[in-house]
Amino acid sequence: MATEILMPALSPTMEEGTLAKWLVKEGDTVTSGDVIAEIETDKATMEFEAVDEGIMGKILVAEGTEAVKVNTAIAVLIEEGESADDLAAPAPAAAPAAEAPAPATASAPATPVETVVPEDPEIPEGTEMRKTTVREALRDAMAEEMRSDDSVFLMGEEVAEYQGAYKVSQGLLDEFGARRVIDTPITEHGFAGLAAGAAMGGLRPVVEFMTFNFAMQAIDHIINTAAKTRYMSGGQMTCPIVFRGPNGAAARVGAQHSQDYAAWYAQIPGLHVAMPYSAADAKGLMKTAIRGDNPVVFLENELLYGQSFDVPVMDDFTVPFGKARIWREGSDVTIVSFGIGMTYALEAADKLAEDGISAEVIDLRTLRPLDTDTVIRSVMKTNRCVTVEEGWPVASIGNHISAVLMEQAFDYLDAPVLNMTGKDVPMPYAANLEKLALITTEEVIAAVKAVTYR
């Protein structure tokens, strides 16, 4: 019986890849374990092996094809005696797992609302835009700052020779050499402390944590050293340093590698905390972070690395800390989010618009300093607020926003502020459980409908 060969997921976060090369042709016999193709992911080029035995009946996706989605049928394997010509059209790729049940919808048919997307105030009108991934934007920001300031350097595990575990430091070793792009021994506590020392000694280190989960080891240096040095030294000593790396859940990396540290670091006086969503913000905030004289915790996201956004083509584009961005204007409800939470917030806003609910979506961009003024101004207009984040529900960023609104905009609220977060459990590994543990767009929509009494 003919079996389809599907585009494999060669890493937990891979959604698509380039079918670089077929190593077999139609008519070839393959056995389990034979390398049949080379596939390029955002991380590496991988050999793809056959799992079943048979004859290559038909190649459905030609080599050199880019952006082939995972689970697309790329070839058909037949048994002896079968003919490729007899094959029916390949079945569509496996349907995704069933979605969570949709929340009850409004009864009356709604009139869709117009979407107003304001210009980013940091970018002059008419500036040329270039599609850039978050990954490239972060690299460009570091490279630009390294070119203009010889005291800036990057260190961490796998940042040099391997170009970063998530390929964020691509090309930096070639351009800046081993003196400024440094592979470290595996000790987060060690190299975070070392970098803090280098910052106190007059350099501007950028420390990459392979993920922020591993920075748990280094948290003493981040909080007790970097954040407090200026204060404890009576202002004599400073620690201008950037701690950066992916934060939060990726996909199928389990309880110890999926944690969102936004609320943890946002609590610490002396630190700045950035958590960008778009590539432009990733670039602009990173440049600000490297230039600033305060220690910065810069929380990235593995799932956002490969996403493309418009980034302005400007000689020196920076985004200030402490200034939220209104991604779309609306009048019925304010949705406040940051980082990957924006994905759910914007998707919910799109769907809500179809139901006639106009949502204003605010991206906080930095969590410390936190632009509460923009949130309050928005809520004074919409009278309702839903916060969205992937982290846990207790002592979350949303809790803090709720408290600020309670204190400073109580009279404007027509409904309780709802905090939408991940579930209060360590992240499970299984795909179905992980999906359930994370925040979903449907939950955001349900929360908005609850506060707007629809």
Place this chain on the structure above:
Amino acid sequence: MTSAYEPLSLNVPEPGCRPGDTPDFSDFEIPRAGDVKRPPVDVDPDAIRDMAFSIVRVLNKEGEAVGDWAGDMSAAELREGLRHMMVLRTFDARMLTAQRQGKTSFYMQHLGEEAVSCAFARALQPGDMNFPTYRQAGLLVASGYPMLTMMNQIYSNAEDPLHGRQLPILYSSKEHGFFSVSGNLGTQFVQSVGWAMASAISGDTKIATGWIGDGSTAENDFHAAMVFASTYKAPVVLNIVNNQWAISTFQGIARGGVGTFAARGHGFGIASLRVDGNDYLAVHAVAKWAAERARRGCGPTLIEHVTYRAGGHSTSDDPSVYRSRREAAAWPLGDPLERLKTHLITIGEWSEERHAQAEAEILAEVTAVQKQAEAVGTLGDGKAPSPRDMFEGVYETMPPHLVRQRQEAGY
């Protein structure tokens, strides 16, 4: 201000060989098999300092077992050992392919390092506890943990013994003395010392083993483990698996240009030695010696297993970008399976025919188990763990807010 000195510069160690270079291990000193003497188990660590700079080896080039570490394993036991390594290698190959087919998200294989965990397991007793890393599944294979259970976890299906909560390959079995659970590097080392100290405090006879990679010896946990093991003479065997590469980082980044990983034990007064990690008999003999030492209250042993990671670090790794494709073949300590097979043939206890037959049988067995596991489910297909399980095990008893969340989720 002028200085009488030249400007300082930063030293960044480099491996001998990068992609495109010809691998050269000529300056890697390998003593002849049988050269290193076997000291009594109650030996004073100071008396064997030279062992941290040599390598215990049993199997010579001709496939003979020589010297006083040659041990007393029977031919039947050796055939069983070979079989464990073959099962592990076949299991790895099938699971690697399964990952490439999207049936699991992630896998790590043992290729070239099978002897380390398979041989070590046979030196322990029931009740002893291993704190392994992700590349010691041979401890499970050799102690009879069912392959089906391992695969159910890899596929994260409804029969997963850890209920879909833990990553594939981070197995955990109290019964089989396999603690695992944590994927965080280095933590296992110091926890094993704690477990061993608890055994001593309780007046028990069980021992613990800690496992760490060459790269992770840079972690605090390594140094803390050595301090405590030394101070309290903990009944523990501390294993460094030096497979030459920590993902893309060669072992010199963690070690610097001098000494050996085993020699780090000297500063702590711990009995420290190196063993040929690709020599099944040598690993087993050294493991038995160290376990006996621990169980008799003679204190900890630090073992550096000198081996080579012939495959990628994980399914997310592409070693060709940082090391020569020919380096694995040039590795001077050979392949552990081939070496034990040659030995068994040399002593007349095995043959090419029997080997080929065993390979076929093992492949059929692993494939059959794989089909059984896949019939239950694979990642994203078939029967998955119940969402009920997601809320269990956070606390001993489920707090009311989690009961509510579980009900809201419909379970």
